[in-house]
Amino acid sequence: GDSVTQMEGPVTLSEEAFLTINCTYTATGYPSLFWYVQYPGEGLQLLLKATKADDKGSNKGFEATYRKETTSFHLEKGSVQVSDSAVYFCSNQAGTALIFGKGTTLSVSS
Amino acid sequence: GAGVSQSPRYKVAKRGQDVALRCDPISGHVSLFWYQQALGQGPEFLTYFQNEAQLDKSGLPSDRFFAERPEGSVSTLKIQRTQQEDSAVYLCASSPVSGVNEQFFGPGTRLTVL
Numbered sequence A: 001g002d003s004v005t006q007m008e009g010p011v012t013l014s015e016e017a018f019l020t021i022n023c024t025y026t027a028t029g030y031p032s033l034f035w036y037v038q039y040p041g042e043g044l045q046l047l048l049k050a051t052k053a054d055d056k057g058s059n060k061g062f063e064a065t066y067r068k069e070t071t072s073f074h075l076e077k078g079s080v081q082v083s084d085s086a087v088y089f090c091s092n093q094a095g096t097a098l099i100f101g102k103g104t105t106l107s108v109s110s
Numbered sequence B: 001g002a003g004v005s006q007s008p009r010y011k012v013a014k015r016g017q018d019v020a021l022r023c024d025p026i027s028g029h030v031s032l033f034w035y036q037q038a039l040g041q042g043p044e045f046l047t048y049f050q051n052e053a054q055l056d057k058s059g060l061p062s063d064r065f066f067a068e069r070p071e072g073s074v075s076t077l078k079i080q081r082t083q084q085e086d087s088a089v090y091l092c093a094s095s096p097v098s099g100v101n102e103q104f105f106g107p108g109t110r111l112t113v114l
Helices: none
Strands: A003-006 A012-013 A019-021 A022-025 A032-038 A045-050 A056-059 A062-067 A075-077 A088-093 A105-110 B006-007 B012-013 B019-022 B032-039 B046-052 B052-057 B065-070 B075-079 B088-095 B109-113
Touching: A003 A088, A012 A019, A019 A105, A022 A088, A032 A056, A032 A062, A045 A062, B006 B088, B012 B019, B019 B088, B019 B109, B032 B075, B046 B065, B046 B075, B075 B088
Parallel strands: A012 A105, B012 B109
Antiparallel strands: A003 A022, A019 A075, A032 A045, A032 A088, A045 A056, A056 A062, A062 A075, A088 A105, B006 B019, B019 B075, B032 B046, B032 B088, B046 B052, B065 B075, B088 B109
């Protein structure tokens, strides 16, 4: 069945460091791919998405490229801020429901 | 505008009790989803409604779990005879259309079964 695997955390970085959170997926067909973020005390919210191969989703300085050949959708940001501290979830959607990874906790210190 | 709201935010139940969790989706949203999120895990799909029709309930873990959306807006997830393994955060999400689309999540209800 469909699944999502993302790197385990926690990831601890200093402000302005480069961030990569790896995500790979398995799916039948061609799913849409998403990154959701959960800030402390808040609900899940969409960070970015890509709906077909080679699409790049971007938002708030974060980027992820849909790579069909490697079945990956790695999240990157060139310079993280303390306010980026949160839990990040990679997900895919081939049918109606989202399938989530386990989440990666990012902690950024000043 | 108002987002997805859920109530109660926290619920403590004794094993064997029945509980009802409420979700108020964004007004006008056609699709509504319920997910279960265990501690340290990602959300897992439970069930999906398109308007009042429950089109997918493949994720419900047992027949103790029941969901309804009778008028195509508010939804209730009911768990009968709660067990300790039911302890989790229950998330509701809604989407303006059917099919692949952004889902807007509520804050969740944290259920603890003692």
